[in-house]
């Protein structure tokens with residue numbers, strides 16, 4: 001099984017992003033319902049490891065928090081843009097959640113993730129896209145901001161690689177605690 005842990009996006013934000021998922025030749029756009037923030041890519045594991053991973057993630061506790069998508073960006077180099085993505089407004093609760101998930105997964109026996117966490121929502125993967133068109137996309141959508149939305153939990157997904165693109169199947173959903181209301185000031 002090929003696994004990853006992610007926060008899916010609310011439907012309305014997926015639809016908004018779907019409307020700006022166009023205009024770059026050679027771009028393979030992610031379908032709105034598949035848009036997500038990856039917290040940890042796990043990769044191929046067997047059924048036994050899946051059980052350990054699912055159980056370890058069940059021990060991750062934390063409070064719900066608010067997030068907002070902010071701007072667009074790219075992964076690539078000077079010659080090639082590989083990925084177009086929507087960015088996230090800086091969020092300490094998101095970093096803390098990612099850290100707790102990483103710790104839990106290492107506790108279940110996975111090797112540590114060596115790559116730095118760059119939270120993003122991949123919008124498109126590019127093949128031979130003209131650089132100027134990718135650059136134009138980034139300029140045209142630089143002002144993109146989503147509404148603020150509540151992260152109520154996270155999901156362990158299985159990814160099936162198909163010729164028409166990856167299919168993401170939610171395997172286990174995990175919920176965060178409702179945050180404590182601020183104490184009334186009398």
Ligand code: 2AM
Pocket residue numbers: 004038040041083121122159
């Ligand atoms: P991406 O969106 O930046 O491509 C499922 O494949 C998710 O896991 C994707 O969101 C993908 O990130 C992420 N991921 C991270 N590392 C990966 C890897 N080595 N191979 C495939 N997906 C990876």
